[in-house]
Amino acid sequence: MAPIRILTAVPICDGHDSAINTINLDLIRYGIEVIYLGYHRSAHDIVRAAIQEDVRAIGISSYNGGHVEFFSEVLSLLQGRDCGHIRVFGGGGATITKADADLMYQHGVDQIFFAGTPLEEMVRYVQSRFSTPIPAVVNTSFEDRIIAVNLSEIEAGNGVDSPPSNRVSPKRETKVFGMSGPGGAGKTTLIDELVLRFLRKLPADHRLAILSHDPSVVGSGALLGDRATMLYSQNNRVFMRSMATRGLAGGLAAASQRAVEYLRGLGIFDAVIIETVGTGQEALPFGFDHSFTDLAVLVMPPDYGARLQLQKIAMLDAADIVVVNKADLRGARTAVSEIESRLRSNPRNQTLLQTQANRHRDPGVDQIFRNLFSPNV
Numbered sequence: 021m022a023p024i025r026i027l028t029a030v031p032i033c034d035g036h037d038s039a040i041n042t043i044n045l046d047l048i049r050y051g052i053e054v055i056y057l058g059y060h061r062s063a064h065d066i067v068r069a070a071i072q073e074d075v076r077a078i079g080i081s082s083y084n085g086g087h088v089e090f091f092s093e094v095l096s097l098l099q100g101r102d103c104g105h106i107r108v109f110g111g112g113g114a115t116i117t118k119a120d121a122d123l124m125y126q127h128g129v130d131q132i133f134f135a136g137t138p139l140e141e142m143v144r145y146v147q148s149r150f151s152t153p154i155p156a157v158v159n160t161s162f163e164d165r166i167i168a169v170n171l172s173e174i175e176a177g178n179g180v181d182s183p184p185s186n187r188v189s190p191k192r193e194t195k196v197f198g199m200s201g202p203g204g205a206g207k208t209t210l211i212d213e214l215v216l217r218f219l220r221k222l223p224a225d226h227r228l229a230i231l232s233h234d235p236s237v238v239g240s241g242a243l244l245g246d247r248a249t250m251l252y253s254q255n256n257r258v259f260m261r262s263m264a265t266r267g268l269a270g271g272l273a274a275a276s277q278r279a280v281e282y283l284r285g286l287g288i289f290d291a292v293i294i295e296t297v298g299t300g301q302e303a304l305p306f307g308f309d310h311s312f313t314d315l316a317v318l319v320m321p322p323d324y325g326a327r328l329q330l331q332k333i334a335m336l337d338a339a340d341i342v343v344v345n346k347a348d349l350r351g352a353r354t355a356v357s358e359i360e361s362r363l364r365s366n367p368r369n370q371t372l373l374q375t376q377a378n379r380h381r382d383p384g385v386d387q388i389f390r391n392l393f394s395p396n397v
Protein backbone atom coordinates (compact mmCIF):
# COMPACT_ATOMS: atom_id res chain seq x y z
CA MET A 21 0.00 0.00 0.00
CA ALA A 22 1.24 3.52 -0.80
CA PRO A 23 2.69 5.42 2.16
CA ILE A 24 0.56 8.07 3.88
CA ARG A 25 1.50 11.51 2.55
CA ILE A 26 0.99 14.59 4.70
CA LEU A 27 2.14 18.21 4.45
CA THR A 28 3.54 20.11 7.42
CA ALA A 29 4.17 23.84 7.77
CA VAL A 30 4.53 26.77 10.14
CA PRO A 31 2.26 29.83 9.59
CA ILE A 32 3.21 33.21 8.26
CA CYS A 33 5.12 35.49 10.69
CA ASP A 34 6.17 32.49 12.75
CA GLY A 35 9.73 31.18 12.94
CA HIS A 36 9.21 28.47 15.58
CA ASP A 37 10.26 25.46 13.52
CA SER A 38 12.04 23.33 16.07
CA ALA A 39 8.87 21.48 17.19
CA ILE A 40 7.81 20.60 13.65
CA ASN A 41 11.33 19.53 12.73
CA THR A 42 11.27 17.03 15.59
CA ILE A 43 7.79 15.79 14.69
CA ASN A 44 8.68 15.46 10.98
CA LEU A 45 11.62 13.20 11.79
CA ASP A 46 9.49 10.98 13.98
CA LEU A 47 6.77 10.65 11.37
CA ILE A 48 9.19 9.61 8.62
CA ARG A 49 10.76 6.98 10.92
CA TYR A 50 7.31 5.39 11.03
CA GLY A 51 6.86 5.20 7.26
CA ILE A 52 5.07 8.46 6.55
CA GLU A 53 6.01 10.67 3.62
CA VAL A 54 6.17 14.22 4.94
CA ILE A 55 6.27 17.14 2.55
CA TYR A 56 7.69 19.97 4.63
CA LEU A 57 6.86 23.46 3.44
CA GLY A 58 8.97 25.30 6.00
CA TYR A 59 8.11 28.27 8.22
CA HIS A 60 6.60 31.70 7.53
CA ARG A 61 4.09 30.25 5.06
CA SER A 62 0.77 31.82 4.10
CA ALA A 63 -2.50 29.88 4.11
CA HIS A 64 -2.54 30.16 0.30
CA ASP A 65 0.94 28.63 0.01
CA ILE A 66 -0.02 25.80 2.34
CA VAL A 67 -3.24 24.98 0.51
CA ARG A 68 -1.66 25.19 -2.95
CA ALA A 69 1.11 22.81 -1.87
CA ALA A 70 -1.29 20.39 -0.17
CA ILE A 71 -3.43 20.13 -3.31
CA GLN A 72 -0.48 19.71 -5.69
CA GLU A 73 1.07 17.09 -3.42
CA ASP A 74 -2.28 15.26 -3.06
CA VAL A 75 -1.81 14.82 0.68
CA ARG A 76 -4.36 13.35 3.07
CA ALA A 77 -3.78 15.97 5.76
CA ILE A 78 -2.01 19.18 6.73
CA GLY A 79 -0.16 19.45 10.06
CA ILE A 80 0.38 23.04 11.22
CA SER A 81 2.71 24.07 14.04
CA SER A 82 1.72 27.50 15.34
CA TYR A 83 3.39 29.45 18.18
CA ASN A 84 2.94 33.13 17.41
CA GLY A 85 -0.80 33.43 18.00
CA GLY A 86 -3.62 33.93 15.49
CA HIS A 87 -4.10 30.15 15.28
CA VAL A 88 -7.92 30.24 15.41
CA GLU A 89 -8.06 32.51 12.36
CA PHE A 90 -5.15 30.88 10.54
CA PHE A 91 -6.39 27.29 10.79
CA SER A 92 -9.88 28.48 9.75
CA GLU A 93 -8.49 30.25 6.69
CA VAL A 94 -6.67 27.09 5.62
CA LEU A 95 -9.91 25.10 6.02
CA SER A 96 -11.98 27.59 4.09
CA LEU A 97 -9.45 27.77 1.21
CA LEU A 98 -9.50 23.96 1.03
CA GLN A 99 -13.30 23.93 0.89
CA GLY A 100 -13.27 26.55 -1.84
CA ARG A 101 -11.03 24.33 -3.97
CA ASP A 102 -13.16 21.17 -3.59
CA CYS A 103 -10.59 19.74 -1.17
CA GLY A 104 -12.58 19.50 2.04
CA HIS A 105 -11.36 15.91 2.33
CA ILE A 106 -7.87 17.16 3.33
CA ARG A 107 -7.90 17.17 7.13
CA VAL A 108 -6.13 19.84 9.21
CA PHE A 109 -4.43 19.17 12.55
CA GLY A 110 -1.57 20.61 14.57
CA GLY A 111 -0.23 22.03 17.78
CA GLY A 112 1.57 24.95 19.33
CA GLY A 113 2.45 23.91 22.87
CA ALA A 114 0.67 26.01 25.45
CA THR A 115 0.05 28.90 23.04
CA ILE A 116 -3.14 27.09 21.95
CA THR A 117 -5.49 26.89 24.93
CA LYS A 118 -8.22 24.27 25.42
CA ALA A 119 -10.85 26.95 24.79
CA ASP A 120 -9.14 27.92 21.51
CA ALA A 121 -8.96 24.26 20.50
CA ASP A 122 -12.70 23.80 21.12
CA LEU A 123 -13.40 26.75 18.84
CA MET A 124 -11.03 25.32 16.23
CA TYR A 125 -12.82 21.93 16.34
CA GLN A 126 -16.11 23.75 15.70
CA HIS A 127 -14.49 25.28 12.60
CA GLY A 128 -13.51 21.81 11.36
CA VAL A 129 -9.97 21.27 12.70
CA ASP A 130 -9.39 17.57 13.16
CA GLN A 131 -7.06 17.48 16.18
CA ILE A 132 -4.92 19.81 18.31
CA PHE A 133 -2.03 18.40 20.35
CA PHE A 134 -1.11 20.13 23.58
CA ALA A 135 2.19 20.46 25.47
CA GLY A 136 3.32 17.17 26.94
CA THR A 137 1.82 14.91 24.25
CA PRO A 138 4.28 12.07 23.56
CA LEU A 139 5.59 11.88 19.97
CA GLU A 140 4.31 8.28 19.65
CA GLU A 141 0.75 9.47 20.27
CA MET A 142 0.97 11.90 17.36
CA VAL A 143 2.47 9.22 15.09
CA ARG A 144 -0.32 6.79 16.08
CA TYR A 145 -2.93 9.46 15.31
CA VAL A 146 -1.51 10.05 11.80
CA GLN A 147 -1.18 6.31 11.13
CA SER A 148 -4.71 5.43 12.20
CA ARG A 149 -6.59 8.54 11.09
CA PHE A 150 -5.11 8.74 7.59
CA SER A 151 -4.46 5.11 6.71
CA THR A 152 -7.39 4.88 4.31
CA PRO A 153 -6.52 6.27 0.89
CA ILE A 154 -8.73 9.07 -0.40
CA PRO A 155 -10.87 7.80 -3.31
CA ALA A 156 -9.27 8.92 -6.57
CA VAL A 157 -12.56 10.08 -8.08
CA VAL A 158 -12.49 13.84 -8.46
CA ASN A 159 -15.39 15.99 -9.41
CA THR A 160 -13.75 19.35 -9.75
CA SER A 161 -12.74 21.97 -12.26
CA PHE A 162 -9.53 22.70 -10.36
CA GLU A 163 -6.81 21.72 -12.77
CA ASP A 164 -4.05 21.25 -10.19
CA ARG A 165 -6.22 18.88 -8.17
CA ILE A 166 -6.87 16.68 -11.21
CA ILE A 167 -3.18 16.63 -12.15
CA ALA A 168 -2.20 15.83 -8.55
CA VAL A 169 -4.61 12.90 -8.27
CA ASN A 170 -3.40 11.49 -11.58
CA LEU A 171 0.21 11.73 -10.43
CA SER A 172 -0.73 9.73 -7.32
CA GLU A 173 -2.30 7.08 -9.56
CA ILE A 174 0.89 6.97 -11.63
CA GLU A 175 2.98 6.64 -8.45
CA ALA A 176 0.76 3.75 -7.39
CA GLY A 177 1.39 2.04 -10.76
CA ASN A 178 -2.15 2.60 -12.07
CA GLY A 179 -3.30 3.90 -15.43
CA VAL A 180 -4.70 7.40 -15.81
CA ASP A 181 -7.20 8.93 -18.19
CA SER A 182 -5.98 11.11 -21.00
CA PRO A 183 -4.98 14.66 -20.08
CA PRO A 184 -7.92 16.64 -18.69
CA SER A 185 -7.17 20.11 -19.90
CA ASN A 186 -8.27 21.96 -23.00
CA ARG A 187 -7.28 25.24 -21.40
CA VAL A 188 -4.34 25.89 -23.68
CA SER A 189 -5.12 25.54 -27.33
CA PRO A 190 -3.07 24.70 -29.27
CA LYS A 191 -1.18 22.64 -26.69
CA ARG A 192 2.14 24.03 -25.53
CA GLU A 193 5.30 22.21 -26.43
CA THR A 194 6.75 21.14 -23.10
CA LYS A 195 10.52 20.91 -22.70
CA VAL A 196 11.90 18.56 -20.05
CA PHE A 197 15.04 19.57 -18.18
CA GLY A 198 16.79 17.13 -15.85
CA MET A 199 18.89 18.53 -13.01
CA SER A 200 21.16 16.25 -11.04
CA GLY A 201 24.28 16.48 -8.95
CA PRO A 202 25.59 15.59 -5.52
CA GLY A 203 23.71 16.59 -2.36
CA GLY A 204 24.56 20.14 -1.29
CA ALA A 205 25.51 21.35 -4.78
CA GLY A 206 22.65 23.86 -4.69
CA LYS A 207 20.24 22.29 -7.19
CA THR A 208 17.10 23.44 -5.39
CA THR A 209 18.27 27.04 -5.06
CA LEU A 210 19.31 27.08 -8.70
CA ILE A 211 15.91 25.76 -9.80
CA ASP A 212 14.15 28.37 -7.65
CA GLU A 213 16.21 31.13 -9.29
CA LEU A 214 15.34 29.75 -12.74
CA VAL A 215 11.67 29.82 -11.71
CA LEU A 216 12.03 33.48 -10.72
CA ARG A 217 13.34 34.31 -14.19
CA PHE A 218 10.56 32.25 -15.80
CA LEU A 219 7.88 34.12 -13.83
CA ARG A 220 9.36 37.48 -14.74
CA LYS A 221 10.10 36.88 -18.41
CA LEU A 222 7.14 34.82 -19.62
CA PRO A 223 3.54 36.04 -19.81
CA ALA A 224 1.25 35.35 -16.87
CA ASP A 225 -0.61 32.48 -18.56
CA HIS A 226 2.57 30.42 -18.91
CA ARG A 227 3.20 27.68 -16.36
CA LEU A 228 6.06 25.47 -15.26
CA ALA A 229 6.16 22.11 -13.49
CA ILE A 230 8.78 20.79 -11.08
CA LEU A 231 9.20 17.13 -10.14
CA SER A 232 11.45 17.04 -7.14
CA HIS A 233 12.93 13.85 -5.66
CA ASP A 234 14.14 13.00 -2.19
CA PRO A 235 15.27 9.63 -0.85
CA SER A 236 13.02 7.32 1.13
CA VAL A 237 14.54 6.25 4.41
CA VAL A 238 14.46 3.00 6.33
CA GLY A 239 10.83 2.19 7.14
CA SER A 240 9.72 3.68 3.80
CA GLY A 241 9.03 7.20 5.07
CA ALA A 242 10.61 10.24 3.47
CA LEU A 243 11.21 13.87 4.28
CA LEU A 244 10.37 15.71 1.09
CA GLY A 245 11.83 19.06 1.98
CA ASP A 246 12.71 20.87 -1.25
CA ARG A 247 9.69 23.16 -1.00
CA ALA A 248 11.02 24.51 2.30
CA THR A 249 14.01 26.13 0.57
CA MET A 250 12.05 27.46 -2.38
CA LEU A 251 10.60 30.96 -2.38
CA TYR A 252 9.60 31.79 -5.94
CA SER A 253 8.21 28.34 -6.66
CA GLN A 254 5.36 29.08 -4.22
CA ASN A 255 3.34 30.58 -7.03
CA ASN A 256 0.13 29.62 -8.81
CA ARG A 257 2.02 29.42 -12.10
CA VAL A 258 4.21 26.64 -10.75
CA PHE A 259 2.97 23.08 -10.31
CA MET A 260 5.38 21.32 -7.99
CA ARG A 261 5.29 17.69 -6.96
CA SER A 262 7.66 15.98 -4.51
CA MET A 263 8.39 12.30 -5.09
CA ALA A 264 10.11 9.86 -2.76
CA THR A 265 12.41 7.30 -4.36
CA ARG A 266 10.54 4.46 -2.57
CA GLY A 267 13.54 2.15 -2.69
CA LEU A 268 14.87 2.88 -6.17
CA ALA A 269 18.57 3.81 -6.42
CA GLY A 270 20.02 6.19 -9.01
CA GLY A 271 18.32 9.50 -8.36
CA LEU A 272 14.69 9.06 -9.44
CA ALA A 273 11.62 7.02 -8.49
CA ALA A 274 10.14 4.10 -10.43
CA ALA A 275 7.22 6.29 -11.54
CA SER A 276 9.27 9.36 -12.52
CA GLN A 277 9.42 8.75 -16.24
CA ARG A 278 5.67 8.11 -16.51
CA ALA A 279 5.00 11.19 -14.38
CA VAL A 280 7.12 13.31 -16.74
CA GLU A 281 5.40 11.85 -19.80
CA TYR A 282 2.01 12.60 -18.25
CA LEU A 283 2.96 16.21 -17.45
CA ARG A 284 4.41 16.68 -20.94
CA GLY A 285 1.28 15.22 -22.52
CA LEU A 286 -0.96 17.78 -20.79
CA GLY A 287 0.43 20.47 -23.08
CA ILE A 288 -0.07 23.22 -20.52
CA PHE A 289 3.48 23.66 -19.21
CA ASP A 290 6.37 25.35 -21.00
CA ALA A 291 8.76 23.10 -19.12
CA VAL A 292 9.04 20.30 -16.61
CA ILE A 293 12.13 20.54 -14.43
CA ILE A 294 13.15 17.27 -12.78
CA GLU A 295 15.34 17.51 -9.70
CA THR A 296 17.00 14.24 -8.73
CA VAL A 297 18.07 13.29 -5.24
CA GLY A 298 21.71 14.06 -4.45
CA THR A 299 23.44 11.62 -6.79
CA GLY A 300 26.61 9.54 -6.55
CA GLN A 301 29.47 9.10 -9.04
CA GLU A 302 27.90 6.27 -11.02
CA ALA A 303 24.45 7.82 -11.38
CA LEU A 304 22.99 8.46 -14.83
CA PRO A 305 19.42 9.29 -13.77
CA PHE A 306 18.35 10.28 -17.26
CA GLY A 307 20.27 7.49 -19.01
CA PHE A 308 23.26 8.15 -21.24
CA ASP A 309 21.12 9.39 -24.11
CA HIS A 310 18.54 10.88 -21.74
CA SER A 311 15.54 9.55 -23.59
CA PHE A 312 12.93 11.48 -21.60
CA THR A 313 14.73 14.80 -21.11
CA ASP A 314 15.49 17.47 -23.69
CA LEU A 315 18.50 18.71 -21.74
CA ALA A 316 20.37 17.26 -18.79
CA VAL A 317 22.17 19.56 -16.37
CA LEU A 318 24.79 18.44 -13.87
CA VAL A 319 25.24 20.82 -10.92
CA MET A 320 28.56 20.41 -9.11
CA PRO A 321 30.04 22.11 -6.06
CA PRO A 322 33.67 23.22 -6.41
CA ASP A 323 34.83 20.91 -3.62
CA TYR A 324 34.69 17.50 -5.30
CA GLY A 325 38.14 16.50 -4.02
CA ALA A 326 41.18 15.63 -6.14
CA ARG A 327 41.16 16.10 -9.92
CA LEU A 328 41.16 12.31 -10.34
CA GLN A 329 37.61 12.23 -8.90
CA LEU A 330 36.36 13.88 -12.08
CA GLN A 331 37.27 10.79 -14.10
CA LYS A 332 34.75 8.80 -12.08
CA ILE A 333 31.66 11.00 -12.42
CA ALA A 334 29.51 9.40 -15.11
CA MET A 335 27.22 12.41 -15.56
CA LEU A 336 30.21 14.46 -16.76
CA ASP A 337 30.01 12.37 -19.93
CA ALA A 338 26.23 12.52 -20.25
CA ALA A 339 25.27 16.09 -19.26
CA ASP A 340 24.51 18.76 -21.85
CA ILE A 341 25.26 21.54 -19.39
CA VAL A 342 27.70 21.27 -16.50
CA VAL A 343 27.36 23.94 -13.83
CA VAL A 344 29.92 24.74 -11.17
CA ASN A 345 27.72 26.33 -8.52
CA LYS A 346 28.91 28.15 -5.39
CA ALA A 347 31.42 29.97 -7.57
CA ASP A 348 32.22 32.26 -4.66
CA LEU A 349 33.82 29.40 -2.72
CA ARG A 350 37.56 28.93 -2.62
CA GLY A 351 38.74 26.58 -5.33
CA ALA A 352 35.94 27.41 -7.76
CA ARG A 353 38.28 28.76 -10.45
CA THR A 354 40.45 25.68 -10.25
CA ALA A 355 37.33 23.49 -10.41
CA VAL A 356 36.15 25.23 -13.58
CA SER A 357 39.49 24.76 -15.33
CA GLU A 358 39.82 21.12 -14.22
CA ILE A 359 36.28 20.30 -15.37
CA GLU A 360 36.87 22.17 -18.62
CA SER A 361 39.85 19.97 -19.43
CA ARG A 362 37.89 16.84 -18.36
CA LEU A 363 35.06 17.75 -20.77
CA ARG A 364 37.43 18.50 -23.66
CA SER A 365 37.91 14.80 -24.38
CA ASN A 366 34.14 14.15 -24.64
CA PRO A 367 32.56 13.76 -28.08
CA ARG A 368 29.29 15.38 -26.87
CA ASN A 369 28.92 19.13 -27.33
CA GLN A 370 28.73 20.36 -23.72
CA THR A 371 28.43 23.76 -22.09
CA LEU A 372 30.28 24.63 -18.90
CA LEU A 373 28.96 27.47 -16.75
CA GLN A 374 29.63 28.83 -13.29
CA THR A 375 26.98 30.21 -10.99
CA GLN A 376 26.37 31.58 -7.55
CA ALA A 377 22.70 30.68 -7.28
CA ASN A 378 22.30 32.05 -3.76
CA ARG A 379 22.72 35.66 -4.91
CA HIS A 380 20.22 37.74 -6.83
CA ARG A 381 20.74 38.51 -10.52
CA ASP A 382 23.61 36.07 -10.88
CA PRO A 383 24.81 36.30 -14.50
CA GLY A 384 25.62 32.56 -14.56
CA VAL A 385 22.01 31.70 -13.69
CA ASP A 386 20.84 34.20 -16.36
CA GLN A 387 22.95 32.28 -18.86
CA ILE A 388 21.50 28.87 -17.89
CA PHE A 389 18.02 30.36 -18.15
CA ARG A 390 18.80 31.55 -21.70
CA ASN A 391 20.23 28.14 -22.62
CA LEU A 392 17.08 26.38 -21.39
CA PHE A 393 14.37 28.79 -22.44
CA SER A 394 16.01 30.71 -25.30
CA PRO A 395 13.23 30.37 -27.90
CA ASN A 396 10.71 31.83 -25.44
CA VAL A 397 12.61 34.82 -24.00
Ligand code: B12
Pocket residue numbers: 028033034035036037038039040042043079080081082083084085109110111112113114115133134135136137138139142
Ligand atom coordinates in the same frame (compact mmCIF):
# COMPACT_ATOMS: atom_id res chain seq x y z
C1 B12 B 1 12.06 27.36 21.46
C2 B12 B 1 11.32 28.68 21.50
C3 B12 B 1 11.81 29.72 20.71
C4 B12 B 1 13.00 29.58 19.83
C5 B12 B 1 12.52 28.95 18.50
C6 B12 B 1 13.56 28.07 17.88
C7 B12 B 1 12.98 27.38 16.70
N1 B12 B 1 13.76 27.38 15.65
O1 B12 B 1 11.88 26.88 16.75
C8 B12 B 1 13.44 31.06 19.67
C9 B12 B 1 14.42 31.39 20.76
C10 B12 B 1 14.09 31.43 18.33
C11 B12 B 1 12.14 31.77 19.92
C12 B12 B 1 11.88 33.04 19.48
C13 B12 B 1 10.71 33.73 19.76
N2 B12 B 1 9.73 33.33 20.60
CO1 B12 B 1 9.61 31.61 21.27
N3 B12 B 1 9.50 29.96 22.33
C14 B12 B 1 10.17 28.86 22.32
C15 B12 B 1 9.63 27.89 23.38
C16 B12 B 1 10.59 27.98 24.56
C17 B12 B 1 9.49 26.40 23.02
C18 B12 B 1 8.68 26.05 21.77
C19 B12 B 1 9.00 24.62 21.33
O2 B12 B 1 9.66 24.43 20.30
N4 B12 B 1 8.58 23.60 22.08
C20 B12 B 1 8.89 22.19 21.80
C21 B12 B 1 7.66 21.38 21.31
C22 B12 B 1 8.10 20.03 20.74
O3 B12 B 1 6.82 21.14 22.40
P1 B12 B 1 5.44 21.88 22.69
O4 B12 B 1 5.63 23.32 22.34
O5 B12 B 1 4.97 21.57 24.04
O6 B12 B 1 4.44 21.24 21.59
C23 B12 B 1 3.73 20.04 21.82
C24 B12 B 1 2.48 19.97 20.99
O7 B12 B 1 1.83 21.21 20.87
C25 B12 B 1 2.93 19.41 19.69
N5 B12 B 1 3.03 20.23 18.49
C26 B12 B 1 3.59 21.41 18.30
N6 B12 B 1 3.52 21.73 17.01
C27 B12 B 1 2.90 20.71 16.37
C28 B12 B 1 2.58 20.50 15.03
C29 B12 B 1 2.00 19.31 14.63
C30 B12 B 1 1.70 19.07 13.18
C31 B12 B 1 1.68 18.32 15.61
C32 B12 B 1 1.09 17.05 15.21
C33 B12 B 1 1.98 18.55 16.95
C34 B12 B 1 2.59 19.73 17.32
O8 B12 B 1 4.27 18.90 19.92
C35 B12 B 1 4.58 18.94 21.28
C36 B12 B 1 4.29 17.58 21.84
O9 B12 B 1 4.48 17.50 23.22
C37 B12 B 1 8.23 28.54 23.71
C38 B12 B 1 7.79 28.41 25.13
C39 B12 B 1 7.22 27.07 25.44
N7 B12 B 1 7.68 26.48 26.52
O10 B12 B 1 6.37 26.57 24.72
C40 B12 B 1 8.46 30.01 23.33
C41 B12 B 1 7.30 30.83 22.82
C42 B12 B 1 6.49 30.01 21.82
N8 B12 B 1 7.97 31.94 22.13
C43 B12 B 1 7.36 33.07 22.26
C44 B12 B 1 7.80 34.30 21.71
C45 B12 B 1 7.02 35.52 22.10
C46 B12 B 1 8.91 34.38 20.88
C47 B12 B 1 9.49 35.64 20.24
C48 B12 B 1 8.46 36.59 19.64
C49 B12 B 1 10.36 36.32 21.30
C50 B12 B 1 10.90 37.68 20.90
N9 B12 B 1 10.35 38.71 21.49
O11 B12 B 1 11.77 37.77 20.06
C51 B12 B 1 10.44 35.07 19.18
C52 B12 B 1 9.73 34.96 17.81
C53 B12 B 1 10.45 34.05 16.84
C54 B12 B 1 9.83 34.05 15.47
N10 B12 B 1 10.52 34.52 14.46
O12 B12 B 1 8.71 33.66 15.30
C55 B12 B 1 6.12 32.92 23.10
C56 B12 B 1 4.83 32.93 22.29
C57 B12 B 1 3.76 33.75 22.96
C58 B12 B 1 2.38 33.49 22.43
N11 B12 B 1 2.15 33.34 21.14
O13 B12 B 1 1.48 33.41 23.19
C59 B12 B 1 6.41 31.59 23.87
C60 B12 B 1 5.14 30.81 24.28
C61 B12 B 1 7.24 31.96 25.11
C62 B12 B 1 6.46 32.78 26.13
N12 B12 B 1 5.96 32.15 27.15
O14 B12 B 1 6.30 33.95 25.99
N13 B12 B 1 11.30 30.98 20.64
